[in-house]
Amino acid sequence: MDFQNSLAFAKELDANDPLARYRDEFLYPQVNGKDVIYFTGNSLGLQPKRTKKYVDDVMKDWHELAVEGHFYAEKPWWDYHERLATDLAKVVGAKEKEISVMNTLTVNLHLLMVSFYRPEGKRIKILCEEKAFPSDQYMLQSQARFHGLDPNEVLVEVKKRKGEHFWRTEDILDKINEVGEELALVLMGGVNYYNGQVLDMKTITKAGKEVGAFVGWDLAHGVGNIALELHDWDVDFAAWCSYKYMNSGPGNASGIYVHEHYLGKKDIPRFEGWWGTKKETRFLMQPEFDPIETADAWQLSNPPILSIAPYLASLELFDEVGMEALIDKQKRIVAYLEFILGEIDKQVESTFEIITPKDRGCQLSVFLHGEGRSLFDYLMKNGVITDWREPNVIRLAPAPFYCSYTDMYNFGQILKEGILNK
Incomplete structure (x- = not known):
């Protein structure tokens, strides 16, 4: 045009x-x-008008039902978060069982790294982009130290070429192959917060897995913004915040994706909590953890309903439009x-x-x-x-x-x- x-x-x-x-x-x-002319949906999306009703409904149920709201509210609280999985799966290109909503972004990345960063022998290195978002940098450095490793030896940054403002896919692939058998994890921002570049996640994921590494993505700037096919790309895990393009409100709950390869496993390294146990046995208070056979197994505690109600309201809009x-x-x-x-x-x-x-x-x-x-x-x-x-x-x-x-x-x-x- x-x-x-x-x-x-x-x-x-x-x-x-x-x-x-x-x-x-x-x-x-x-x-x-x-x-206003609003250009900062990449930091905080505007409030949908329908959000207030979703929050008011929870407040009304709390008022009228108190603790019974967990089971007898119109949208019972004990499985409230499950209502988000269907629409989120469409947005990120995943199966419904591969999705959960919990915590906030960096908390979830830390929890996912328990499962997907397993340094052993010479395979200890993590590949990320140069000048990743500071929270990701702090997280990766602290994960290395947690394992008794020197971040300076563990973290491998892919740099932009001199005089250029973006990353070249071939440079990322070359670095993956260069690190090779020493590479434990590729974890990058799928959409760069500073320059807005969308990385070739499909190609990078394939290359990382070919050398034996896990591959995950920070999709803070990706979800609700670009086309994603996390399951088909064989991505191991991903996490994102919901308050940018997803319009769920300041500091709101994060979403996670875990590929179905890793679901239903009792032997996967994972920090575990009550809300990750199977619903059928949760209230039997058994001493052994029995994981839900979905990404909800990574949940620790019951979800904050007042927080995720606005997320559900926004997802209704995404489902309407596509x-x-x-x-x-x-x-x-x-x-x-x-x-x-x-x-x-x-x-x-x-x-x-x-x-x-x-x-x-x-x-x-x-x-x-x-x-x-x-x-x-x-x-x-x-x-x-x-x-x-x-x-x-x-x-x-x-x-x-x-x-x-x-x-x-x-x-x-x-x-x-x-x-x-x-």
Whole structure:
């Protein structure tokens, strides 16, 4: 499609957008009396309007039933989390039994590494990307120390080539083969938080497993954003947060995936707790752990119902729309944003450099050469909610559920005004 940098064209795109009506499903902050242009769904998604009812229902059941809500609420609490598995499985390309919801992201990655990081002999190394998200770095370093190993000897980082802002798949594969028999685990961010790059998870997973390593993915920026086929790619495990593209609320519960190869096993290394035991025997209080034959076996405690109720509300939206439709709009709206940036770049003295490669989801990360923090502040004061990363990068994530093409056009005009009026 030939794009145009005009309000009329943007409104025409919105008029023909099959997802346009879902904008009204969300609540927007306001600046200067107007709904904001919201580009930070990669940090915290907007609140769906239907969320309040889901939370209120739990509060009502707590009020009226108290402890009996575990079994007699309309959505009984003791199996509440199971209601999320069907829709989540569709979103991540998994079987329902391979999905569970529990804890938060880094907690879950630590728990999964109990099962999938088993250093032995010379096979002790972990492959990750250069400058992984800090929480992942801290987690990997602490896991190495927990096993009595030196993180400097264990962690192997795949670096970008000099002068480039993205990773090349061939460099990752070369590093996997170079480490070879010493490689115990590949654990990387499937979508990079800084540059928005989507890694070739299928190819990397295959390569890691061919040298005998486990392969897992941190999908904090992937779930609800890109097409995933975790089961078919033979991924061993994955975890993600739910408050970004999944719109479940600040700090909300994490999801996990464990391939069916590892389900129903009593001999797999795993930290275990009461809620991971079979439902049929859980209340018999038996002394031996009897794992549920699903990913729920990795659960430790009963899930926080007030926390996962908003997640269930958001997943209802995903099930209504489907990932195929979301990704179709995602590709088009990001392409239009890229076009708008190019058009504005022609009209101002600054230079924009998009450091996100074509393998991407919702996010464009943009170097604002010649500009400083004052431009970011101008955008925020004028109703554009975006994200600043040092030294002069803004991250723009037009989530397809609630961002419009008119938003993209209006953003371009505000950006131009901010540069010309500095």
